[in-house]
Amino acid sequence: MFAKPEAMIFDMDGTLFQTESLLIPAYHATFDEMHREGSYTDETPDENIIIGCLGMLLPEIWRRVLPDANEQVRQRADELFVRYELEYLEKGYGELYPGVAEILNRLKASGIRLFVASNGLEGYVRGVARMKGITPLFEELYSAGEHQTSSKVDLVRLLLERHNLRDAWMVGDRSSDVEAGLKNNLTVIGCDYAGFGDGSELDGSHVRIRSFAELPDLYA
Known part of the structure; x- marks a missing residue:
């Protein structure tokens, strides 16, 4: 555990x-x-x-x-x-996964500090959060485009240092998320529902979830 x-x-x-x-x-x-x-x-x-x-x-x-x-x-x-x-x-294209906004609200209300770390561009990452109404739920949104990091490992390390975080979960669906979590000594929650990678994409995760809705129970 x-x-x-x-x-x-x-x-x-x-x-x-x-x-x-x-x-x-x-x-x-x-x-x-x-x-x-x-x-x-x-x-x-x-x-x-x-x-x-x-x-x-x-x-x-x-x-x-x-x-x-x-x-x-x-x-x-x-x-x-x-x-x-x-x-x-x-124009309104794009959707969050089912339950994302509600679950993030519940996690934030329980006292969890929430962050985003993405390899995307700053305008894209902030634009998605803004248009989908979830920006206020996060303490900060980190993107490779904004911070010019060469890997997600470096981006997550920067986030941890700036916010003085000692214990966090890295939640993501790609091998870059797994690597970023493990190399920064974090618990890795692999999201196995997008279907973008092959079967080995989440190797090394501490646990895999099949839907975002599993996250609150995992935390509880």
Whole structure:
């Protein structure tokens, strides 16, 4: 068994937010635009490639989605993708997983300090939290884009140091979350419901949950 934490640190995509509900329309809009302007002329890469890259930093994502393209093409894809994600977010695209807002409210009311640590861009992470009404529930939102960290391990370490946290749970769905938790001596709760990774994605987690709704019982 593991102790009750003073804080919980959540990944955003695939943990709190159903990323594909925003990502897929923004992804296709990106390549439609690139086809129109002539900056990319091949067929749109399979959307499952980018879905499989969730949790990575954006430069690595585009290297995998466009392995044969030059850096200029990748940068253009990145620029358009970020623009369309924010635009579609403002239009109401994207959903939290069932029960997320209610459960976060309950955890906060019980005295747990709540944080987000995401490899996404600052505007995206803060935009999702703002548009979905959960910003007030968190003490702070940390993103690789804002803090220019090279890994989630470093991002979580920064968060722990700044907020003087000694005992926390790292809650996430990707291997980067598991690594960030273990290397910072945290209890790792693996979220096994997004379906983005393979079966080994959450190896090393102290426990796996099949829905976000399991978290309060696990804490209790």
